[in-house]
Amino acid sequence: MPTKPAGTLYRGREGMWSWVGHRITGVVIFFFLLVHVLDTSLVRVSPEAYTAVIGAYKNPLMALGETGLVAAIVFHAFNGLRVIAIDFWKKGAKYQRQMLWTVLVLWLVVFGAFAIRHLSLALGGH
Amino acid sequence: MSTEIQTPRSGRNSSGKYSSGKIAPQYRRGTGSKGNFEMFAWLFMRLSGVVLVVLIFGHLFVNLMVGEGIHGIDFGFVAGKWADPFWQFWDLAMLWLAMLHGTNGVRTIINDYAEKDATRLWLKVVLYAATVVIVVLGTLVIFTFNPCPVVNGVQLPGGFCPAP
Numbered sequence: 001m002p003t004k005p006a007g008t009l010y011r012g013r014e015g016m017w018s019w020v021g022h023r024i025t026g027v028v029i030f031f032f033l034l035v036h037v038l039d040t041s042l043v044r045v046s047p048e049a050y051t052a053v054i055g056a057y058k059n060p061l062m063a064l065g066e067t068g069l070v071a072a073i074v075f076h077a078f079n080g081l082r083v084i085a086i087d088f089w090k091k092g093a094k095y096q097r098q099m100l101w102t103v104l105v106l107w108l109v110v111f112g113a114f115a116i117r118h119l120s121l122a123l124g125g126h
Numbered sequence: 127m128s129t130e131i132q133t134p135r136s137g138r139n140s141s142g143k144y145s146s147g148k149i150a151p152q153y154r155r156g157t158g159s160k161g162n163f164e165m166f167a168w169l170f171m172r173l174s175g176v177v178l179v180v181l182i183f184g185h186l187f188v189n190l191m192v193g194e195g196i197h198g199i200d201f202g203f204v205a206g207k208w209a210d211p212f213w214q215f216w217d218l219a220m221l222w223l224a225m226l227h228g229t230n231g232v233r234t235i236i237n238d239y240a241e242k243d244a245t246r247l248w249l250k251v252v253l254y255a256a257t258v259v260i261v262v263l264g265t266l267v268i269f270t271f272n273p274c275p276v277v278n279g280v281q282l283p284g285g286f287c288p289a290p
Contacts, residue, residue: 030228047201080175121195
């Protein structure tokens with residue numbers, strides 16, 4: 001296998017790393033979703049069962065996990081919109097790199113705001 | 127040196143010449159034609175993706191950012207939301223779109239990395255089984271849920287329940 005294929009436009013650049021990030025965040029979100037439907041389904045078992053499991057989630061470790069999950073969701077959302085622009089906008093492929101930096105700036109703003117609010121609520125107590 | 131990156135699947139190869147737009151023979155697996163399924167799957171990812179951004183950002187904002195955030199989430203919170211058909215429909219759309227979007231994404235990853243036919247088949251059997259279970263379970267929970275259960279003869283409190 002050649003270690004450095006000639007003429008590759010994607011390998012090792014913004015295009016490849018955003019693709020890797022999109023895959024990893026997508027898989028993480030999918031597995032969370034399976035668990036999230038199962039825990040929410042406990043409302044159908046009994047109010048106590050649901051409130052007990054949700055109560056077990058309310059600790060600092062899970063708060064960090066939720067924050068990480070939202071980091072993944074926000075990146076996947078904005079980068080997904082970038083992928084749509086690459087596919088459907090005539091100049092999308094030309095500006096894909098600039099759009100990735102836009103995605104990262106938006107990610108920082110939206111995720112930063114979420115993290116400050118959520119962590120101060122979750123770690124700050126009542 | 128500046129290089130122009132062509133739009134993926136535009137039917138042009140790296141030298142800018144138009145080709146058939148099909149997968150190169152050395153990368154093709156199997157011989158059967160799937161019709162337009164892959165094109166519809168590709169389109170579905172983009173359409174559902176846009177809708178999911180709105181649905182999930184709204185879900186996170188209403189559940190975690192407003193009021194006392196995560197401290198407000200308990201049985202009464204879920205019951206209050208699902209007493210309203212608006213949130214039932216919101217969550218149902220989110221469940222179906224997210225599960226189909228996620229399942230198709232994982233299907234793509236299985237196709238990319240599992241090289242043996244039998245491995246791909248079994249991974250996809252497990253994936254589709256999980257998807258059916260989660261979608262059916264979630265749908266039933268949203269629609270058969272009783273927001274005003276009576277526990278030990280006492281109706282649970284909540285402003286959305288009719289007076290006993």
